[in-house]
Amino acid sequence: MLQVKDISFSIADKQILHNITFSIHQGKFVGLIGPNGSGKSTMLKIIYRHLKQTSGMVTLYEDDIIHISQKKLAQEIAVVSQETPVLFDFTVKDLVLMGRTPYKKWLANDNQEDFAIVEESMHLANVQHLENRTFNQLSGGEKKRVMLARALAQQAKILILDEPTNHLDIEHQYQLMDLVKGLPITIVAALHDLNLAAGYCDELLVMKDGALYMEGTPEEVLTEETLKRVFHVQAGISKNPFTKKLHLFFYTKQ
Numbered sequence: 001m002l003q004v005k006d007i008s009f010s011i012a013d014k015q016i017l018h019n020i021t022f023s024i025h026q027g028k029f030v031g032l033i034g035p036n037g038s039g040k041s042t043m044l045k046i047i048y049r050h051l052k053q054t055s056g057m058v059t060l061y062e063d064d065i066i067h068i069s070q071k072k073l074a075q076e077i078a079v080v081s082q083e084t085p086v087l088f089d090f091t092v093k094d095l096v097l098m099g100r101t102p103y104k105k106w107l108a109n110d111n112q113e114d115f116a117i118v119e120e121s122m123h124l125a126n127v128q129h130l131e132n133r134t135f136n137q138l139s140g141g142e143k144k145r146v147m148l149a150r151a152l153a154q155q156a157k158i159l160i161l162d163e164p165t166n167h168l169d170i171e172h173q174y175q176l177m178d179l180v181k182g183l184p185i186t187i188v189a190a191l192h193d194l195n196l197a198a199g200y201c202d203e204l205l206v207m208k209d210g211a212l213y214m215e216g217t218p219e220e221v222l223t224e225e226t227l228k229r230v231f232h233v234q235a236g237i238s239k240n241p242f243t244k245k246l247h248l249f250f251y252t253k254q
């Protein structure tokens with residue numbers, strides 16, 4: 001569905017991404033993992049066209065995304081980025097309603113269907129009780145959930161999440177992961193929590209120094225050796241007795 005072909009990206013003579021190639025298949029939950037500065041956000045920004053690559057191509061259903069209109073792209077790809085925008089005095093409800101913009105003709109009013117989708121999205125992201133609050137006055141975690149509600153209201157086929165659980169308490173971390181896992185869409189998420197990645201992702205892409213180091217299922221990728229080479233930690237690997245998913249524990253040799 002989405003293909004990243006030989007993408008490189010440089011800024012001010014510094015090469016940040018090096019010849020990255022991978023495919024994202026429809027309906028999969030794909031995790032992008034890697035140490036700080038390894039290029040995860042930059043890669044995602046190129047996919048959602050916030051940055052333009054220096055060379056290579058990203059295609060969606062075999063069309064170069066460069067040629068897809070902004071409106072069409074927003075119907076295909078929704079994003080919850082790391083940065084929360086400064087959005088003046090919008091209420092939460094107004095902000096989530098903005099998620100409907102890609103479906104509107106210029107200056108068209110919101111209709112009953114839009115309001116119903118907004119209600120449902122706020123309910124799913126657990127922000128309904130905040131609907132009349134001003135966005136700028138919310139906590140970091142509340143803002144994150146509002147941005148998720150807006151992305152859900154966009155009803156895109158691909159949801160890109162850049163560190164979605166950052167700022168969230170433990171309950172909301174799992175709530176968010178359960179929620180997005182249950183959506184019938186494709187998810188691409190940069191994640192730092194490797195246990196969340198192991199528990200929820202179908203496939204993992206491992207980035208190291210701006211290159212794709214490895215890809216595969218969590219079982220294939222999250223080995224003691226990879227964790228040592230990529231993240232420079234000692235890791236033990238076991239199974240969560242409740243979910244039967246991989247469970248990692250970390251230690252350093254002191």
Ligand SMILES: Nc1ncnc2c1ncn2[C@@H]1O[C@H](COP(=O)(O)OP(=O)(O)OP(=O)(O)O)[C@@H](O)[C@H]1O
Nearest residue numbers: 011012014016034035036037038039040041042043
């Ligand atoms: N605008 C910029 N100008 C210069 N360097 C940049 C710019 N944006 C990113 N970089 C550099 O590119 C590299 C990759 O950054 P990126 O944010 O993609 O990494 P990341 O894997 O998402 O990191 P983190 O886990 O810390 O969020 C870093 O070394 C960063 O300093």
